[in-house]
Amino acid sequence: MQRNIDTLTKTIHKYLERNSLTTDTPPWEIKKSDLGGFGVFATRPIETGELIFKDYPVILGPRAALTCPVLCVNCYSNENLKPCEKECGLQLCSSKCQNSSSHQKECKIIRQWQTQKITGELSEKLTKVLSPIRSLLLSDEDKTVVKCLKAHKSEQHGFEVDIMKNILHLNIKEDEEIFMRFVCSVMDSNAFEVIVGNEDNQSSVKGLYPLGSLANHSCVPNTTHVFDEHQHMIVRAATFIPEGAEIFHSYSRFIWGTATRRFHLYRTKHFLCKCQRCQDPTEFGSYVSSILCKVCKKGKVIPIDPLVNNGKWQCEGCGEIVNREDVAGISSLLGAALNSFTTEDIDHMLRFIEKKLLTLVSENNETVIELKYKIIWIVGHQKGFTWTELSDSLLYTKEKFCRDLLSLLETLKLGQCKMRGLLLHELCSCYKEMRRREEKSGHVSKIRDNDMRNLLQEAADILMYDVGAPAEIKNLWPDEIKKF
Numbered sequence: 001m002q003r004n005i006d007t008l009t010k011t012i013h014k015y016l017e018r019n020s021l022t023t024d025t026p027p028w029e030i031k032k033s034d035l036g037g038f039g040v041f042a043t044r045p046i047e048t049g050e051l052i053f054k055d056y057p058v059i060l061g062p063r064a065a066l067t068c069p070v071l072c073v074n075c076y077s078n079e080n081l082k083p084c085e086k087e088c089g090l091q092l093c094s095s096k097c098q099n100s101s102s103h104q105k106e107c108k109i110i111r112q113w114q115t116q117k118i119t120g121e122l123s124e125k126l127t128k129v130l131s132p133i134r135s136l137l138l139s140d141e142d143k144t145v146v147k148c149l150k151a152h153k154s155e156q157h158g159f160e161v162d163i164m165k166n167i168l169h170l171n172i173k174e175d176e177e178i179f180m181r182f183v184c185s186v187m188d189s190n191a192f193e194v195i196v197g198n199e200d201n202q203s204s205v206k207g208l209y210p211l212g213s214l215a216n217h218s219c220v221p222n223t224t225h226v227f228d229e230h231q232h233m234i235v236r237a238a239t240f241i242p243e244g245a246e247i248f249h250s251y252s253r254f255i256w257g258t259a260t261r262r263f264h265l266y267r268t269k270h271f272l273c274k275c276q277r278c279q280d281p282t283e284f285g286s287y288v289s290s291i292l293c294k295v296c297k298k299g300k301v302i303p304i305d306p307l308v309n310n311g312k313w314q315c316e317g318c319g320e321i322v323n324r325e326d327v328a329g330i331s332s333l334l335g336a337a338l339n340s341f342t343t344e345d346i347d348h349m350l351r352f353i354e355k356k357l358l359t360l361v362s363e364n365n366e367t368v369i370e371l372k373y374k375i376i377w378i379v380g381h382q383k384g385f386t387w388t389e390l391s392d393s394l395l396y397t398k399e400k401f402c403r404d405l406l407s408l409l410e411t412l413k414l415g416q417c418k419m420r421g422l423l424l425h426e427l428c429s430c431y432k433e434m435r436r437r438e439e440k441s442g443h444v445s446k447i448r449d450n451d452m453r454n455l456l457q458e459a460a461d462i463l464m465y466d467v468g469a470p471a472e473i474k475n476l477w478p479d480e481i482k483k484f
């Protein structure tokens with residue numbers, strides 16, 4: 001299909017209209033992007049926190065990765081799963097899901113294709129490759145929407161169809177196979193990981209959001225997005241966006257260093273990012289990629305040109321030149337150590353940061369940050385480390401780590417990003433527990449109600465609409481959003 005601005009704009013507007021998601025004067029338009037292809041641009045200045053658009057998935061379904069758990073194909077619950085009563089092989093959790101009209105349709109298609117019984121492991125495999133099958137049930141108008149999105153062509157796309165044919169032995173017609181392979185490459189280029197469930201039981205599926213798909217990537221995005229309980233994508237400004245500026249998402253993790261982000265983007269989205277952050281050897285003075293100089297022991301070693309993959313690195317202090325392989329060697333060694341820690345290893349993790357990491361890399365290096373982030377989500381949450389079980393020292397450590405990461409996000413100019421919202425909430429929970437302990441031991445706490453309220457309110461504003469937001473945060477949303 002020929003992609004041009006007029007067709008894309010009309011197709012996307014009609015799609016939003018069909019899903020009751022249009023607004024009178026949307027603050028965005030689709031234009032050619034300097035990055036290649038198309039992008040979404042601001043038609044007027046957009047204030048921080050302002051809603052830019054809402055989108056709905058044209059295809060939503062299970063994720064196929066081995067590491068993803070099997071979920072009910074109708075409601076995405078991970079409990080009480082049973083194979084379909086009509087023996088199509090898909091997994092469902094209740095008779096309500098079994099009898100849903102959407103399941104009836106896909107069940108019929110799969111049964112027509114079956115050449116053998118699909119049970120046990122095969123049933124799990126079928127459930128995971130359902131998303132492209134769903135594309136066959138789209139209306140012609142929605143198929144047109146999918147066809148106007150970007151698709152990268154390479155052999156790695158369409159492994160779901162290989163599983164259907166070679167492992168499940170489904171007898172698929174040629175035209176169906178061609179369309180599903182195309183849909184797989186569109187989904188690989190554009191789909192988002194969508195959070196479903198709630199604070200206590202979250203899973204993720206993948207969704208193809210037509211307008212969301214047209215926004216390009218920056219490692220310093222000016223938007224933040226969340227998913228509500230009906231799987232709408234809600235995109236808001238994380239920073240002020242001037243009129244005419246391109247509107248960016250991030251397809252990668254903020255706490256990764258430049259080489260890690262660029263490698264991930266290349267592998268998953270097939271492009272080498274050249275955004276402002278990627279171009280800056282110090283990443284806006286955050287030094288997320290840098291290691292410490294082995295010669296002068298103090299200077300930070302940074303890439304001379306971060307956009308050159310195998311380029312040299314240099315110590316900012318003594319000028320020592322370091323090969324990229326030496327830096328990569330340290331990073332992969334530390335990465336492997338990071339993955340070896342279990343939840344109970346907190347003391348070990350803290351010692352590792354102090355005694356090992358901080359002698360090799362700078363304080364904001366991605367491995368230090370990753371470990372601090374991991375600890376933040378164990379302390380106060382996991383068995384053995386709940387708020388009342390914690391030692392004072394771990395509680396203060398968590399509070400410090402929250403502040404360290406919030407300060408890093410500011411250095412990285414990430415504005416009102418989702419990670420900030422989550423960290424503000426965690427910080428507030430630390431303050432609450434610290435105050436409880438101080439008051440219990442007869443001390444007057446210096447932590448003020450007002451400060452905690454402000455932290456919580458900012459977190460609630462940032463995480464507005466987010467289905468996975470903690471209940472405490474949801475309680476602070478305006479009533480019309482709670483009911484949304």
Ligand SMILES: C[S@@+](CC[C@H](N)C(=O)[O-])C[C@H]1O[C@@H](n2cnc3c(N)ncnc32)[C@H](O)[C@@H]1O
Nearest residue numbers: 035037038150189190213214215216217269271
């Ligand atoms: C989800 S699409 C974004 C919209 C796309 N530009 C289009 O024309 O439909 C993702 C693809 O856009 C391109 N892209 C997105 N961000 C980019 C960036 N920062 N630099 C270069 N290419 C980018 C890549 O080809 C990527 O695989």
